Amino acid sequence: MGTDTEMGENEQPISRRRTFAIISHPDAGKTTLTEKLLLYGGAIQTAGSVKGKASDRHAVSDWMEMEKKRGISITSSVMQFEYEGYCVNILDTPGHQDFSEDTYRTLMAADSAVMVIDAAKGIEPQTRKLFRVCAMRHIPIFTFINKLDHDARDPFDLVDELEREFGIGTYCMNWPIGSGVSFKGVYDRDRRRILTYADAHRGRDRLAATECELTDTGTLDRLIGPEERETLTAQIELLDGASFDFDEKKVAEGKLSPVFFGSALNNFGVETFLESFLRLSSPPRGRKTKDGGEVSPDDPGFSAFVFKIQANMNKAHRDRIAFMRIVSGRFERGRDYYHVQGGREVKLSRPQQMMAQERSIVDVAYAGDIIGVFDPGIYGIGDTVCEAGMSAEFEDIPTFSPECFALVEQIDSMKRKQFAKGITQISQEGAIRIFFEPESGMEKVYVGVVGQLQFDVLESRMKSEYGVEYLMRPLDFTLIKKVPQEIDPSKLYLYEVKWVQDVKKDNYLLFSSEWSLRYTIEHNEGLELLPYGNGGNM
Ligand SMILES: Nc1nc2c(ncn2[C@@H]2O[C@H](COP(=O)(O)OP(=O)(O)OP(=O)(O)O)[C@@H](O)[C@H]2O)c(=O)[nH]1
Ligand SMILES: [Mg+2]
Numbered sequence: 001m002g003t004d005t006e007m008g009e010n011e012q013p014i015s016r017r018r019t020f021a022i023i024s025h026p027d028a029g030k031t032t033l034t035e036k037l038l039l040y041g042g043a044i045q046t047a048g049s050v051k052g053k054a055s056d057r058h059a060v061s062d063w064m065e066m067e068k069k070r071g072i073s074i075t076s077s078v079m080q081f082e083y084e085g086y087c088v089n090i091l092d093t094p095g096h097q098d099f100s101e102d103t104y105r106t107l108m109a110a111d112s113a114v115m116v117i118d119a120a121k122g123i124e125p126q127t128r129k130l131f132r133v134c135a136m137r138h139i140p141i142f143t144f145i146n147k148l149d150h151d152a153r154d155p156f157d158l159v160d161e162l163e164r165e166f167g168i169g170t171y172c173m174n175w176p177i178g179s180g181v182s183f184k185g186v187y188d189r190d191r192r193r194i195l196t197y198a199d200a201h202r203g204r205d206r207l208a209a210t211e212c213e214l215t216d217t218g219t220l221d222r223l224i225g226p227e228e229r230e231t232l233t234a235q236i237e238l239l240d241g242a243s244f245d246f247d248e249k250k251v252a253e254g255k256l257s258p259v260f261f262g263s264a265l266n267n268f269g270v271e272t273f274l275e276s277f278l279r280l281s282s283p284p285r286g287r288k289t290k291d292g293g294e295v296s297p298d299d300p301g302f303s304a305f306v307f308k309i310q311a312n313m314n315k316a317h318r319d320r321i322a323f324m325r326i327v328s329g330r331f332e333r334g335r336d337y338y339h340v341q342g343g344r345e346v347k348l349s350r351p352q353q354m355m356a357q358e359r360s361i362v363d364v365a366y367a368g369d370i371i372g373v374f375d376p377g378i379y380g381i382g383d384t385v386c387e388a389g390m391s392a393e394f395e396d397i398p399t400f401s402p403e404c405f406a407l408v409e410q411i412d413s414m415k416r417k418q419f420a421k422g423i424t425q426i427s428q429e430g431a432i433r434i435f436f437e438p439e440s441g442m443e444k445v446y447v448g449v450v451g452q453l454q455f456d457v458l459e460s461r462m463k464s465e466y467g468v469e470y471l472m473r474p475l476d477f478t479l480i481k482k483v484p485q486e487i488d489p490s491k492l493y494l495y496e497v498k499w500v501q502d503v504k505k506d507n508y509l510l511f512s513s514e515w516s517l518r519y520t521i522e523h524n525e526g527l528e529l530l531p532y533g534n535g536g537n538m
Pocket of ligand 2: 030031032072073093094095
């Protein structure tokens with residue numbers, strides 16, 4: 001396999017592609033792992049220490065001002081690199097639940113998932129939720145148990161927890177030898193070799209593993225010491241006897257998760273992980289359409305769907321990018337395509353591939369790839385773009401219903417335009433939802449978010465990206481419902497309920513509690529309210 005340009009048309013550009021998302025509870029090490037993978041791919045030269053205060057280097061995938069300051073990921077990033085003939089698209093996602101809508105959308109663009117587990121903590125709440133989304137889509141799930149350089153829980157315990165809680169099988173590709181200060185390395189079960197931790201380093205050179213049968217006590221004693229050797233041989237014996245057989249089909253169906261132990265920060269076990277992952281994970285999959293059909297990656301016509309919109313990724317450009325996952329065919333720069341929701345032909349201008357906020361223009365791209373295109377404000381999340389005449393319309397991406405609300409008022413009338421632009425753009429990204437007093441302007445905006453932290457992000461982005469400050473008053477509403485079109489809300493009996501409209505002038509009601517919702521329904525005979533968004537809330 002080689003790069004697309006080296007390859008003839010009849011070689012397989014699609015089957016060599018791997019598109020996956022890295023998911024987990026906050027802080028398990030997703031961004032750190034992403035960076036080490038990029039190092040191996042040669043896509044970056046040095047990894048920024050994610051939370052290193054001493055240096056001002058930051059992880060390439062955490063580019064937003066607030067991400068750098070707080071050392072957390074707020075928005076997902078997409079990066080592409082070549083590795084041993086594979087073309088790899090990585091999606092690093094935020095772990096914090098307040099940003100989970102972004103993570104869910106990004107998962108829709110991935111064909112497999114890498115679940116990172118902190119070895120001291122095991123499965124955490126957010127990992128649990130994200131696992132469910134993967135399980136629903138039946139995508140392969142690979143597990144990277146991270147931070148073995150710190151004291152870890154018993155590996156049997158960790159694996160048992162995965163099987164019990166997630167109802168899947170696991171297959172340990174390697175096995176840790178100790179943890180924390182006594183971490184000696186890992187034993188590679190398939191290739192029967194030992195990778196010693198003492199040789200770990202932070203560069204991108206390869207670690208040399210030592211081929212070693214478990215019966216070779218001399219070599220083992222030299223590598224890890226007699227005590228560890230005894231533990232390891234006993235544990236591997238137990239593992240061989242008790243664990244599932246390796247079965248590629250089950251991996252592809254998401255029923256068996258290959259498990260790897262390592263330390264992303266110390267670049268330990270990352271390379272072997274990458275190699276096995278690329279070999280075992282699936283090439284691009286098809287995607288279901290609204291009419292119940294499915295577009296396959298091998299369909300010759302180009303089709304893609306928008307899963308993310310992001311403004312101001314690069315201060316030098318100050319523009320908005322719509323990220324598309326290509327589902328089928330081949331994208332060619334300069335050709336006209338059809339935007340289904342907009343109902344017209346579009347030029348996908350300045351198509352680019354991303355390296356966090358670094359961009360390079362792409363001339364061709366294939367199913368599995370993610371491209372960013374300049375968005376003049378026409379795309380929505382979930383939209384389909386395809387070859388004219390193909391008439392595919394992909395399934396919606398689920399929207400979340402906002403649960404926290406605040407009233408935001410501009411304070412500087414000189415900056416009215418920037419305020420409106422900022423609030424509108426950020427809402428078009430789907431990071432916030434905006435509503436207004438019925439039949440009024442943009443001076444007062446009701447902002448709804450899924451989690452409180454999104455208010456902080458809004459404030460920080462409005463300031464750094466649009467130069468605007470505002471007054472914000474939290475409101476104690478927690479529920480939103482849509483009013484059916486045929487009902488005039490001014491005729492309803494509303495007690496401590498707020499009536500607002502969105503940009504399309506659709507009517508919504510905000511409630512402080514389930515009780516208030518029930519009260520309203522009881523006091524307005526025959527009133528049936530609709531769920532927020534496309535009802536795909538999870
Ligand atoms: N000791 C140790 N620390 C690690 C390891 N991997 C990551 N870390 C640290 O764990 C912290 C969190 O790492 P991140 O990579 O930002 O975690 P994340 O999963 O991307 O977090 P969110 O994006 O905020 O959900 C950082 O301080 C890392 O340096 C590891 O293998 N060992
Ligand atoms: Mg992160």
